[in-house]
Amino acid sequence: QKEVEQNSGPLSVPEGAIASLNCTYSDRGSQSFFWYRQYSGKSPELIMFIYSNGDKEDGRFTAQLNKASQYVSLLIRDSQPSDSATYLCATPGRGGADGLTFGKGTHLIIQP
Amino acid sequence: DTAVSQTPKYLVTQMGNDKSIKCEQNLGHDTMYWYKQDSKKFLKIMFSYNNKELIINETVPNRFSPKSPDKAHLNLHINSLELGDSAVYFCASRQISGNTIYFGEGSWLTVV
Numbered sequence: 746q747k748e749v750e751q752n753s754g755p756l757s758v759p760e761g762a763i764a765s766l767n768c769t770y771s772d773r774g775s776q777s778f779f780w781y782r783q784y785s786g787k788s789p790e791l792i793m794f795i796y797s798n799g800d801k802e803d804g805r806f807t808a809q810l811n812k813a814s815q816y817v818s819l820l821i822r823d824s825q826p827s828d829s830a831t832y833l834c835a836t837p838g839r840g841g842a843d844g845l846t847f848g849k850g851t852h853l854i855i856q857p
Numbered sequence: 858d859t860a861v862s863q864t865p866k867y868l869v870t871q872m873g874n875d876k877s878i879k880c881e882q883n884l885g886h887d888t889m890y891w892y893k894q895d896s897k898k899f900l901k902i903m904f905s906y907n908n909k910e911l912i913i914n915e916t917v918p919n920r921f922s923p924k925s926p927d928k929a930h931l932n933l934h935i936n937s938l939e940l941g942d943s944a945v946y947f948c949a950s951r952q953i954s955g956n957t958i959y960f961g962e963g964s965w966l967t968v969v
Contacts, residue, residue, distance in 0.1 A: 777956075788947060788960040789900065831898060843913060844890045844902040844949070845958055 747772045749834050751848035759856050764821040766851050768834030771815070778817045779845060780808060781833040789833055792819070824855045860884050861961035863948050869967045870938055877934045878964045880948030888912075889931040890958070891923060892947040900947070906931055907953060938968045 748771040758764040768778070777796045781789035795801045795808040795817070807820040821828055831852050835845035861882045870876050882889060891903040905913035909925040920936045931948060948961040 779956075779958075783898075788963050790960070791957050794956055833900065838902070838913070844892070844905050846902070847900040849897070849899050 747775065747836060747838065747846045749836055749846055749848035751832075751834055751851050753849055754852040755854050756851055757854045757856055758824050760824055760826060762824055764824045764828065764853055764855070766819040766821075766832050766834075766853065768817040768819075768848055769815055770817065770836055772836070773812075773815060775815075775836045777837060778808070778810060779835045780806075780817075780819045781835060781847075783831045783833060783850065785830075792832075821853075826855045826857050829853060829855045861948055861950055861959050863946075863961040863964050865964060866962060867965045867967075869969060872938055872940060872968055874938050875934070875936045876938060876966070877932055878946055878948075878966075879930070879932045880961060881930050882948075882950040882959070882961075883929065884950060884952075884959060886950040886952045886955075886959075887928055888951050888953050889925065889928075890949040891931065891933050892949060892960075894945040894947060894963070896944070904931075904933075935966075940968050942966060943968045
């Protein structure tokens with residue numbers, strides 16, 4: 746059974762600072778990781794995914810993957826109040842049609 | 858034009874009733890899912906269907922019965938509703954060869 750662990754927070758970050766969200770996973774065979782953002786009362790939406798060790802940048806977002814340490818992170822630069830949401834880390838299940846196994850999410854609050 | 862649509866969005870019902878939630882996707886995807894998000898915001902997969910065939914049935918009570926009449930539709934029927942069934946139910950879809958899972962807007966079920 747794959748497990749994905751996240752600190753539920755809340756994580757409070759001042760506006761303009763870098764928000765760092767972390768995720769660990771139990772299955773060393775996990776190959777890919779997804780970060781979803783969920784605003785209160787809304788559905789999850791994909792921010793980015795990462796397959797390879799190292800960093801992947803997309804605008805203000807950087808995903809980092811360290812397979813040796815079984816650790817994934819999401820950095821949000823120049824944090825804005827609109828970034829306040831719950832961030833969900835996820836990895837695919839066992840087979841091709843499997844859905845994603847999600848962590849419990851980290852609640853991020855950007856303080857103006 | 859909504860990619861993954863669910864109905865109803867809100868549903869309040871009494872214990873013991875039977876209810877259904879409908880889901881349709883117009884993305885041409887071959888895989889559809891039902892997820893449950895509880896009061897602690899934990900998002901957990903319930904069912905996965907690929908080309909109308911059940912792929913995953915996680916440890917969900919058999920009071921929950923999914924039905925996929927075609928690739929674009931995945932409905933969820935719940936018998937003998939219990940208080941603990943109160944949650945947000947998300948339908949989702951993806952192309953099995955693709956990366957991204959797209960979520961519907963969610964159906965808020967409250968059992969009283």
